[in-house]
Amino acid sequence: MQKPKSVTAVQLTMSIGTSIIGVGILAFPRITVEYVRTGAPFAAAFAMLLMMCGGIVVAYLGKQYPNQTIFEYADGLVGKWLGKLMTVVIGCYFLELAALASREFGEVVVTSVLQRTPISVTVFVMILLATIACRSDVAVFSRILTFYMPFVYFPALIIVVLSLKSAQLTNLMPILGLFHGQPLSNITESIMVVASLFTNYLIVGLLVPFMYRPGKAIKSTLVGMGIAGMLYIILMFATLSVFGIEEMNNLLWPTLELAKTAALPTFFVERLDPVFLAVWVTAVFSAIFAAYYLAIQAFGHLFELKSHRSLSLLAMPVILALAKQPADIVMLYQVVQQVGIIGLCLTLGYPLILLIVHVSKTARVKS
């Protein structure tokens, strides 16, 4: 079935770039540094390259089936039953991802700005925002993500620039720390931690059939993921050079601390971190929105619904319940890591399987 064409290549790039940057941006430098010390920036770079492979696979498949979403052509490739099963699994993963992201951000807000507000309120507000937004169609979905791109990237880059004055090059040494002195398990672990931040790239599978020119999908995907990856790498360098390894281990959200060090000498506001945190609500929102929307589209496909609008309301209590699950912030980060690694296998492995089936099928047809 022909889908209404409404997404340009630039929109795809910007949507991916926005959806990948989420609440993980606040904590990931600490977790990565815990594993590989000064090798962290390179771990981020490798994670980006790894996920780009996934991006290529999904975009390539999208090009082969330019009128179908990833859920639709998966049914055709691996069979209806297996396809539906995987759709459910992916849907559940993204529901959980959205829930954890809103919980994580709720914790950030409650800890740093609204100390007396119950966490359930901040989580609820975030999920409500996403739920309302999820009632829109795919064209609006990509437009919203595109619109928020500058609000996600500029504050982060401004923070980096403003905090440069307290950066120390020695904190980065040894720059190639990833390649000597680190156990292999730590290296893979750190790469997976950063890579799991990229799982939202699966929106490519959703957006490509709505593109005016699906042929441009691969390039757009790579650029989009590259931009997001560059931001992660830059932030990694910035936090590491400002705080160093030892201090980083004591900071729960190093990127937020980076914002606190950023200050304009003569300006009418004295501290900038509340502003950055406020602007980052857009980043967090867009990441939750992307995950939530993917989940809802997955379930919409599962139940063969014509419209996913009502589904977003139905999923809301589920997400709220999932967000309540981790008992405290320590538990939360453990769950985030475990779920992240499951999601990584899912979002990388499943498209790979689809690609293999697709290649073997077309090969059989040709011979």
Added chain:
Amino acid sequence: MCVYEFHRKTEVPKTIPQWSESIKSSRSAGWNPLEEANESKFTNNLEKNLDIFEGILGGNADFLVRRFEIQIRKRKINCGLIYIDGTTSKTDLNDVLHALMLDSDISDRTRNSVEEVVIQQCLPYVDVDIKYSVMGAANWLLSGNSLLFLDGLEKAIGLSTQAFKERSISQPQTEQVIQGSREGFIESIGTNISLIRKRLRSSNTHVELMQLGEQTATDVVYCYIKGIANEDLVLEVRNRLQKIDTDTIYGAGYLEQFIEDNHYSPFPQIQNTERPDKAVAAMLEGRVVILVDGTPFALIVPAVFSQFYQTTEDYDTRFLMASMIRGIRLVALIFSLIFPSLYVSLISFNPEMIPTKFAVAVAGGRAGVPFPAIAEIFGLELIMEILREATIRLPQQIGGALSIVGVLVIGQAAVQAGFVSPITVVIVALTTIGSFATPAYNAAVALRMLRFPLMILAGMFGLYGVMVGLILIANHLNSLESFGVPYLSPVVPGDKYGLRDTIVRMPVWSMKKRPKHLRTNNPNRVRAGDVATDPKGRPLTAAVGTQTAKRTERTKKIRH
């Protein structure tokens, strides 16, 4: 006096007769004499024809019949001229009678019918229209025209003698400019069309008429430029207009509510303007302009958000200044939306952001104030809105006095009494002035009203709440569409040519393409085959114009 030519056009869309038929079938309860007379035709008996109208309009004090005789081929013919007093031009009617009664003794044998003789030789009059059905004739009559009946003729001869009272063209009240045209639309649609035609002398200009409102039969006209406006857009406009099922169209603002996309949105999805030059510019961009009789405002569809902070003057000013002024206007627009809520969240949630020296001043000002910041500013903003509303309703002479009383006296007294802090008054004043800087009134109202929920959110969650509110607004803006065009285009979805005329206005010579989001038939403003150049004659960019140039070259080759 205004005259419509388009009554006679063959491709006039669905008009009243078909309409009332569907209405009649849908609701039989409402009785309307016009509906009964719908199907009936005229007879060749003068008295019977006049009786039909006596039945429809008899008893009205202003419904008049003038009987007289004329002589054609030495034969006396009884005639009846019917008109509605006050809506017709007496001078015109006198001319008609003069011609028919005094100069009509014609013994020409070459013509076949009396009707032809009368029209061709006796009526020194431009606008004559034969009416066959009673319904059509009645509509014609009620639009201020008159009908001439001849004994023995099964038709009515319609004379366009319409002469409604209208005011003269004056300066637009709501969209004043320093440099630029001083002409504004008026209430008469005929004059408005002539104002557009005056500026747009292209044969591609299309003006199509329909009458809406079962009782008011208001003339509604939509204008576009054929070959530029997208046909689907024109069709969509026509469809939406035709779907309107109501008995009254009060004016453009009333019509707007029938055809807009999202009725629950606070944002206007249709632009209105009082300026003919703005309407013409919109048509040249590929938009459709809708005029409604009785309103000095034209509707422009589709409308996107960026139009609401642009003025015609931006294009009359040099581009650098125009861009800067636009930037200032945009800042003012954002001010009017978020300033009070930012203030609330800084004072109540993030006082650490305020520099120490300033914080002391703020705290000193707020020392005696008994209310929390949110209550203080919410109340004051509310009072400001009340003052504004009151000033609009008041006569001009009193209005000025009241605003001085409101702003100066109340503000000063409230500060001295310790109800509000001086800085709150400053904030409220800035917000209000900011909202005046938005050129489009309807968009300014939307943003003004949205600042109240934002203030409440700020009072609850501080900066986080403001951001949540702004995200809600941004999501809504992204989901809006006006006649199929995304509301935030050309920013999202991006269009590099459209972006030349958003926050900055690039030099006019660089804007050689129409906005892409309007999907115009002719995307280039330059002549086909010409390569757009900058003032020094260098080709501007490879993309502009070259495509058409290539195409013409190709066609030339094919022809050779």
